Amino acid sequence: MKHLLKLMDLTREEILSVLNLADQLKYERQKGTFGDYLKGKKLGMIFQKSSTRTRVSFETGMYELGGYALFLSNRDLQIGRGEPVEDTARVLSRYLDGIMIRTFAQQEVEDLAKYGSIPVINGLTDYCHPCQVLADLMTIRERKGSFKGLKMCFIGDGNNMANSLMVGAIKTGMRFSIACPKGYEPDSELVAWAKKEGEFYMTEDAAEAAKDADVVLTDVWASMGQEEEKAKRELAFKGFQINETVMKAAKKDAMVQHCLPAHRGEEITAEVFEAHADEIFDEAENRLHAQKAVLCKLLK
Ligand code: CP
Numbered sequence: 001m002k003h004l005l006k007l008m009d010l011t012r013e014e015i016l017s018v019l020n021l022a023d024q025l026k027y028e029r030q031k032g033t034f035g036d037y038l039k040g041k042k043l044g045m046i047f048q049k050s051s052t053r054t055r056v057s058f059e060t061g062m063y064e065l066g067g068y069a070l071f072l073s074n075r076d077l078q079i080g081r082g083e084p085v086e087d088t089a090r091v092l093s094r095y096l097d098g099i100m101i102r103t104f105a106q107q108e109v110e111d112l113a114k115y116g117s118i119p120v121i122n123g124l125t126d127y128c129h130p131c132q133v134l135a136d137l138m139t140i141r142e143r144k145g146s147f148k149g150l151k152m153c154f155i156g157d158g159n160n161m162a163n164s165l166m167v168g169a170i171k172t173g174m175r176f177s178i179a180c181p182k183g184y185e186p187d188s189e190l191v192a193w194a195k196k197e198g199e200f201y202m203t204e205d206a207a208e209a210a211k212d213a214d215v216v217l218t219d220v221w222a223s224m225g226q227e228e229e230k231a232k233r234e235l236a237f238k239g240f241q242i243n244e245t246v247m248k249a250a251k252k253d254a255m256v257q258h259c260l261p262a263h264r265g266e267e268i269t270a271e272v273f274e275a276h277a278d279e280i281f282d283e284a285e286n287r288l289h290a291q292k293a294v295l296c297k298l299l300k
């Protein structure tokens with residue numbers, strides 16, 4: 001594992017190995033021990049979009065591992081004024097030990113890795129959100145014991161979260177179902193791959209997708225960068241919500257996960273959100289442990 005650009009690049013064994021290390025780091029932290037596994041290492045964090053969890057978990061994660069994190073916003077970097085990514089990559093490679101980037105185009109992340117000489121971590125693009133899904137997988141295994149025989153269901157936009165979740169689910173041996181409106185399906189190449197590699201089911205009926213699910217997930221109807229489509233999307237996504245009806249179709253002990261931020265009354269009702277708040281905030285906490293594991297794998 002040289003980079004974390006998308007989950008598709010990781011084997012099942014590499015994913016499980018990250019999750020095992022994440023569990024170990026979480027256990028050590030709960031015991032009050034912080035190994036200086038990345039003593040003196042420096043991570044640059046480029047943000048072209050907003051963030052609460054990704055920024056704070058990477059920054060505190062590097063601190064806990066004995067390293068240092070630099071917050072680099074596109075408002076301050078020359079990249080925001082058009083300096084090419086291939087130059088930025090080569091310059092940052094001379095100063096840092098790793099780069100985390102949150103941006104729009106997946107190609108920018110791939111180019112950063114191609115032209116630089118240090119590990120690159122994708123902190124969200126329009127295409128995928130691998131760090132979030134590693135934390136989701138960690139939370140699911142933590143609560144369900146294993147992935148064996150589980151069904152994951154996603155309700156809503158076939159966006160970056162859906163793309164990464166379906167890859168994560170299939171690679172760890174879960175079945176995957178998605179309910180999304182026509183025109184808002186996940187990436188078609190990933191759909192073809194999922195159908196070939198595992199059990200994948202797509203429908204426009206939320207309750208049907210959720211039938212017998214062990215874990216039900218959703219995400220915002222309008223992602224960062226789609227703000228002007230908000231009204232149009234509110235219409236298109238009506239009915240694509242985690243609510244009581246959907247939860248009744250799922251297994252009795254089904255978990256709910258949401259990467260956050262959440263919009264109560266849109267993709268999830270306030271009632272379902274609060275009933276599953278422990279699981280959702282464990283998921284948010286696990287960003288820290290899962291990313292520390294990724295950092296150790298790549299930067300050590
Ligand atoms: N879930 C997630 O990535 O949150 P942030 O946008 O706050 O980083």
Ligand code: NVA
Nearest residue numbers: 159219223224259260
């Ligand atoms: N799909 C959302 C995820 C936020 C963490 C977005 O891209 O804005």
